[in-house]
Amino acid sequence: MLIHPQIDPVAIHIGPFGIHWYGLMYLIGFMSLLLLGKLRIRNTPALDWKESDVDDLLFYGALGVILGGRLGYVIFYQPAYYLSHPLEILFLWQGGMSFHGGFLGVLTAMIFFARKTGKRWLNVMDFVAPLVPIGLGAGRMGNFINGELWGRASDMPWAMVFPRVDSIARHPSQLYEFLLEGIVLFTVLWLYSRKPRPLGAVSALFLIGYGSFRFLVEFTREPDSFLGVLALGMSMGQWLSLPMVLVGVWMFIQAKKHRFGQQ
Known part of the structure; x- marks a missing residue:
């Protein structure tokens, strides 16, 4: 037991102010997207992208x-609370993403980016997908x-006690997600996207990969106390991930048949 x-x-700590680890993790995610995106452009001359596009x-x-992460938390997880406390929607420092x-926020933002740059939306999503997992991890x-x-709660040898919670040994589910959603998903998508693929195939693989990994890890993750387990014994995370997998499988089949066209 750990x-x-x-x-x-x-x-x-800088006087009365502090830089939180979680904020630094967001910074790492954004910087990794920037650096990996430019690296991908340099290594793949066939891509119709400029480094300034990144x-x-x-x-x-x-x-x-x-914006999407915060609004998603408000709508999916605690709508009643924030309906009663609307100003707290802006209190990002209290957590809740x-x-x-x-x-969904990124999907929407990429629509505006695609229009601005004259690129096809699926082409943009195929470019972005391999750059995302490092930030997720x-x-x-x-x-x-x-x-x-x-x-x-778990009796596995690597089960971990979180003293700020209780004295129960638990799955370190955050580390499972770090490994699967971060390292494994990045490796799969980066390697897969190194060769030309049908339009939409890389995006589809992201949906299948993330959705599947998140669905599985949710079996080891404590459900949110204010939600608990929902219908069919599944958590909110599983219910939100299942459509990702289904849409991803459908997209992958369509992409292989070149239904979305060529990159």
């Missing part, structure tokens, strides 16, 4: 992540450092 290290959530892409993507909301590491989103 003990959570109880790391100070503030990475750097700078604009980051701006639109960051807006989508932050949803991946699925951020995902960084976010899960931020959850682990904060000792939040812990797992369900």
Whole structure:
């Protein structure tokens, strides 16, 4: 049995102010997208992208992540609370972000980016998909450092006690997600996208990969106390991930048949 290290959530103290680890994880995610995007352009001359496009892409993507992530949490997880406390929607420093909301936010932001640059939306999404998992993994590491989103009770040798929660040994589900949604998904998508693929195939693989990994890890993750387990014994995270997998499979089949055209 392991003990959570109880790391100070503030990475750097500057007088009365502090820079939080979670904020640094967001910064790592945004910077990784910028660097990996430019690296991909340099290594793939056939791509009709300029390095300056990635700078604009980051701006639109960051807006989508932050606005979509917050609104997604409000709508999917605690709508009644925020309906009674609408001003607290703006209190981002109190926490409360949803991946699925951020995902929808990015989809919307990429529509505006595609229109601005004259690119096809699916072409943009195929370019973005391999750049995202490192940021997802960084976010899960931020959850682990904060000792939040812990797992369900477990008797596995690597089960971990989170002293700020209770004395029960639990799955370190944040680390499972860091490994699967971050490292494994990045490796699969980066390698797959190195060769020319049918339009929409890389985006479809992202949907299948993330949705499947998140669905599986949710079996080890403690459901949100204010929601619990929902219909069919599934958590909110599973209900939101299942459509991603189904749409991803459909998209992958269509892409292989070149129904979306060519990149």
